[in-house]
Amino acid sequence: MNTYRQLFAIPGVIRLILSAMPGRLAYAMIGLATFFFVEQSTNSVTLAGIATGAETIASSLTAGFRGHIIDKFGQTIPLSIFVPSWVTAVTVMSQQTHAATIVAASLFVGLASPPINLSTRPLWRYAVGAENLRTAYAIDTTMMNATTVVGPFIATAIAIGSGAMYALVFTAACMAIGGVAMITMPLSRTWKPEHVESATRTLFSHKPFQLLAIEGMIFGLGWGILEIAIPSFATITQNPQLSAPLLGTLAGTSIIGGILIGGRASSITPLRGFRIAQVAVTLCAAPLAFTSPGWSMGIVLALLGLSIGFAQVYHWEVLEAVRPEGTATSAAAWLWTMEGSMLAIGAALGAFLVEHVSAHIALFGVFVGMFSGTAFIWWYATPYLVKADRQLSEVEMVQALVDIEPTRQ
Incomplete structure (x- = not known):
């Protein structure tokens, strides 16, 4: 204090x-x-x-x-x-x-x-x-x-x-x-x-950054579907007042997850932690398609938010470990740009699916997105991210905390 x-x-x-x-x-x-x-x-x-x-x-x-x-x-x-x-x-x-x-x-x-x-x-x-x-x-x-x-x-x-x-x-x-x-x-x-000298060309030719950008875009698509599916589903079921509590639950538990992991003293490396957290996100997203606005969805969103909070911290720690030197700000900014763009596409897609196909199909799409991102990291990207399989310095951990805040605003 x-x-x-x-x-x-x-x-x-x-x-x-x-x-x-x-x-x-x-x-x-x-x-x-x-x-x-x-x-x-x-x-x-x-x-x-x-x-x-x-x-x-x-x-x-x-x-x-x-x-x-x-x-x-x-x-x-x-x-x-x-x-x-x-x-x-x-x-x-x-x-x-x-x-x-x-x-x-x-x-x-x-x-x-x-x-x-x-x-x-x-x-x-x-x-x-x-x-x-x-x-x-x-x-x-x-x-x-x-x-x-x-x-x-x-x-x-x-x-x-x-x-x-x-x-x-x-x-x-x-x-x-x-x-x-x-x-x-x-x-x-x-x-x-x-x-600051521009390092954009170096960044986009850097294989580890390319892979993290692809994973971020996959996650952004799924997250965009989720963020719009919640108020859309609540609205078409005549319960629009549930939108804020459900989104608040998702955001609140993700904050808790980030605080718990961000303040940890652990021997788990960023890459290993990210892989484990990705699996947790996928498992928590699996039952989402079987829920409806109310307690069932709230419980699943609480668990999903907690696991996403874990994954976020490890994701940015991996980026901090593998990014090219001199790209501390630009790496985070460009990653947010690509992830945010796919989030926007996911929002439009999610609303369409809820209104014209099925809200449960939209929520299943969230699971598909999370599973795809996890599979990509586990079965393809990991060998290129080995620089993140080590403990970060204090300076690197501070920079990773900085990166968590959205830089598109």
Whole structure:
């Protein structure tokens, strides 16, 4: 506790935590707020999935561009452009009534995504110094995860109680407040980017990274189906209020899993841990297709989230062990870009399957995705990832914790 007190006493730390929180809450709300708005406006779960997927894929594909302009111009100018653009796009979308204009607006929402997380993480190094960095990242990740759990509950409560249009307006207001707080924060305004040489070509010709990217894309497809199948299934069974508790259970237990593994002292190497965790994810996903929104799905999602939390930490530790030197940021950013793009495709596919085929088939697709990723790692990729079959240094473990936070936002 004394360590945390000392950290909070450092000038600018409390302001940094509070400034980032409203924007992160907005990101945690936008998915379900968009889903319910489109579903209520068009009475189509498929269109809701397409709109949600359009936001995600546009945000993911442009993550590298946002990171580049921050590295080139600092934080103040990019945030001053992206924040009002995003707030305007969400507000405009909340006033649309036709399917085509709603999807177009959701695409622009993704393109205009303010780089809140991309801006926050570098500020910790600037604010607390290297000696306090791991404690600072632990606090920052906890705050981000808290908004990930709370956001869907707020979005669902507003969408069902007052209407999804108001959920979008509230989401835009949160981003506006958070954006102003970040832009006016002295830490952000005085932060100067480091000069980093581009290593993209080296990264994409690197076999271990290629394999992790393929596995991440497979996982992203399955995860995208899951994230949209839950609210879609709940909605068509006339239980939309269950969407937030179910998604919150999945997110909450994944946080617990990540904390348990991230704070461990273990002799298990990243590669071995990743292989075991992948098997656990597959086994936990197997009964999902036999559940329905309620207790049965909640229990399975709790176990699945826990195992995914384990797998996430080991996944990023494997990346940290095998990536080319000089690609600490770009490796994570490009991996999130490709995984996020497939997540968007999975969201659209999942919504279509729920509405036009079967919700249980969509959930079975989640199992297929998890099984395919596990099989790929076990039966093909492992020989190329042997550099991860060792214990990581303290510096590498800190960087792996950094990588867990989504860098597309």
